[in-house]
Amino acid sequence: MLVMAVSPLTGLAISGQSRMTACARSPLTGAIGDSQCGGFFPAEMRSAAVDAIVFTGRAPEPVYLWVHDGEAELRPAGHLWGKVTGEVDRLLKAEVGDPKAEVAQIGPAGENLVRYAAIMNMVNRANGRTGMGAVMGSKRLKAVVVRGTKSPKPAQPAEFRGLVKRLKELQEANPGINWFGQYGTAGVLAIQDKMGGQPTRNYTEGTFEQCKDIDGSTMVKTILKERDTCYACVIKCKRVVEVHDPDLEVDPVYGGPEYETLTFFGSMCGVGDLKL
Structure with missing residues (x-):
């Protein structure tokens, strides 16, 4: 089932x-x-x-x-x-x-x-x-x-609008929300590495010497094309990357790597190159 x-x-x-x-x-x-x-x-x-x-x-x-x-x-x-x-x-x-x-x-x-x-x-x-x-x-x-064309409606529209407004205010006041939108889950790599908790080389180590080369800030500066979002979400944490190299083509329709991808295909395998 x-x-x-x-x-x-x-x-x-x-x-x-x-x-x-x-x-x-x-x-x-x-x-x-x-x-x-x-x-x-x-x-x-x-x-x-x-x-x-x-x-x-x-x-x-x-x-x-x-x-x-x-x-x-x-x-x-x-x-x-x-x-x-x-x-x-x-x-x-x-x-x-x-x-x-x-x-x-x-x-x-x-x-x-x-x-x-x-x-x-x-x-x-x-x-x-x-x-x-x-x-x-x-x-x-x-x-x-x-x-579908039958979007759900709140039972109490006025109260719901007030809740959404309040959530928007809280998000705007939280600097972590803006940071998360800018770097996405990929930004977590550097934090985990600094704390000694970044899974590395099949969990034998907790830090990766090339972590900075594959984290969210480097992605923003190199292969990130744009940020995408989910329905009604203001954060826009989804990565969209694009690469046009002689030996590598990455189609942006497939989005971009998240924290888990970068960890298990990056630090866990000892790989410090975003394009690999």
Whole structure:
């Protein structure tokens, strides 16, 4: 069984509330798998009049789920199987006839049951923990596509507007919010390293001598193209990077590395080059 669920507040214009949780038995650990994503997919799922989707069983052939304003339909996805996320996102939006549709999908890793495979939405937002992409692959579920026009409304609009205003004031008064928006989760590397808690060389060390070369401040000065955001979020912590080198092309559609990426492919492997 695989469950995708949002909260009662998802879809309201509250910074940080566009979250979707995917849960299943983890193929990585054999225990409960719980993984969250951000982006615009969670808010769009709620606007499509869906609070939760429960998947059971296994399709005989690859399929994707199309949900539009509470109407659900399983469609063939054999023509999408084996394709990467950027291409599938484009093809599915064209297929459902709506560029504003949001797509949560798996790529070749999930299809081949890699036990740590992620579920990706917007091509660059991930349910990245506990192997939920492999669960989708085991069900031959290539993607979930959602589109809705039924955005949730607060029961007490005036009080809700007051709450949003108060949250905005608190965010503007907190210098950490601006810092987090500027450097994203990548900015945490330097802090962790200074405290001796940056995972390095397969957890054998707590500091990395090239940490500064791969942290958020260096990213801002080198490969960062722009900052992106999730639905109704004012922080804009999402990294979007771009590289055009003779031996390396990085497409900004795939976003950019977060703290976990930089740690596990950087300091954990002794790699001190952002472009690697």
